[in-house]
Amino acid sequence: MADQREQKLAKLLVEYSVALQKGESCLINAVDIPISMTEALIAAVYEAGAFPLVNVWNQRLERAMVQSASEASLEKWADVDTYRMKQVDAFIGIRGIANVRELSSIPEKSNLYGKLYNTPVHMETRLPHTRWVVLRYPTEVMAMQADKGTLEFEDFFYKVCTEVDYQKMADAMDVAKKYLDTVDSVHIKAPGTDLRFSIKGMAFIPCAGKMNIPDGEMYSCPVRDSVNGTITYNCDSTFHGHQFKDIRFVFKNGKIVEAYSDDNALIKEILDVDDGARYLGEFALGCNPGVLHPMDNTLFDEKIAGSIHVTPGNAYEDCDNGNRSSVHWDLVQIQRPEYGGGEIYFDGVLVRKDGIFVHPELRGLNFES
Incomplete structure (x- = not known):
């Protein structure tokens, strides 16, 4: 029972x-x-x-x-x-x-x-x-x-x-969405990371208990060929049974042109499985105050307060840049100070610093535990 x-x-x-x-x-x-x-x-x-x-x-x-x-x-x-x-x-x-x-x-x-x-x-x-x-x-x-x-x-x-008020979370996300849907350029800075891309015309989708439990993220999608720069992830991620560590990607015009991890050969094998695996299909902001530390479990780690995930592979149809792949690999970077910090800029304006939303239209996403 x-x-x-x-x-x-x-x-x-x-x-x-x-x-x-x-x-x-x-x-x-x-x-x-x-x-x-x-x-x-x-x-x-x-x-x-x-x-x-x-x-x-x-x-x-x-x-x-x-x-x-x-x-x-x-x-x-x-x-x-x-x-x-x-x-x-x-x-x-x-x-x-x-x-x-x-x-x-x-x-x-x-x-x-x-x-x-x-x-x-x-x-x-x-x-x-x-x-x-x-x-x-x-x-x-x-x-x-x-x-x-x-x-x-x-x-x-x-x-x-x-024990989460998902309706309250959804209401706060709806307020933030009005601003987020106007954003064009994104600039992410963190240790080992300097990444730029456009999300022009791509809406942000609130996630408050409908598709995942636990929940607490808002996701969008980079314009497919707009991604340039480098990102280093500070959370381990298990994919097809292998735990990858120290993942770093270099992008040029949307494509991952360099990929590094604890197993360079295996990560390249995953990225070569089809044409879309080397392009991004999602960019998301994590904001669940009850989930603070990684545990190599995507459904938890991608919701970590003060995190982002930047995802190689397939795009969702409700926020679609046209990228198609059998891969959809949510890889997480935590930007709170104890994980090295980080900054996110939208259209040249600082919107989140060290995991805390500082833009007035987004402060409602700093949920209390």
């Missing part, structure tokens, strides 16, 4: 995040999570008068499917799951992390999996055609990543996920 915290989380996901209505259908993708959490989601969907569909999955089965896969088998798998995705109104994806290195020894197959399965099923179908939310479930592995004890991490998880 689900405990009260699981029930509260399920209610938030069903009633607020995907806003299920009577007679609608919702696919629950339950990966390495307790039956009790899945039961709570099923109950919440039924309570809303909607119809639950459930896919129970885990990382070991995912690896088994991927490591021996051919292009034909991945395409068939994608065809079946794309058909299913098209039948539902909403999608709730909740994943526990059993082993962050599960796919690390099969990088070529992981890239193929991303290209032939994730792209058609998720990027081309789920994202534009369903109301969706994705999140993690607290595990011992996640607690280790966050340098916390298991029970301590569970308390942290439920606090930042369910």
Whole structure:
């Protein structure tokens, strides 16, 4: 039986995040999570008068499917799951992390999996055609990543996920959006970073509990060929099972022309998977006051207060520069003083310094913990 915290989380996901209505259908993708959490989601969907569909999955089965896969088998798998995705109104994806290195020894197959399965099923179908939310479930592995004890991490998880006034956050973001949507040029300065690009004509999209839990970011998208300069990321990031450190990119006219990390060969292999992987698909401002330190978990790290993420790969259709890729890699730079500081300029005006919004139209994004 689900405990009260699981029930509260399920209610938030069903009633607020995907806003299920009577007679609608919702696919629950339950990966390495307790039956009790899945039961709570099923109950919440039924309570809303909607119809639950459930896919129970885990990382070991995912690896088994991927490591021996051919292009034909991945395409068939994608065809079946794309058909299913098209039948539902909403999608709730909740994943526990059993082993962050599960796919690390099969990088070529992981890239193929991303290209032939994730792209058609998720990027081309789920994202534009369903109301969706994705999140993690607290595990011992996640607690280790966050340098916390298991029970301590569970308390942290439920606090930042369910004890947030997302409507208040959304209201503040709507105010900031009026100014942000007028911005043309962006200049980011930080240790190892001097990056410029345009976001002219690209709206900022508020994220306040609808697509991710926890949430707290506003994202836009650089004009594809406008990016020039260098960015150095100060958060580690695991991609296809490898934990990358000390990532640095050099851009020329939108394209990543130099890429460095603890494994230069592997990062270049990822960026060469298709034509769009070396161009940016997202630029975002993180502003969740309850998430302050990296834990190599994208859904948390990209929301860190005082952070940005500058993302190689696919652009979202609601803020689209036309870039298409099987890659969408949210890489995070924290600009608070304890992480080296940093400045963001919009149209030549300083708008955020050392992680604090200083522009009068954006101060409402300095949410209190």
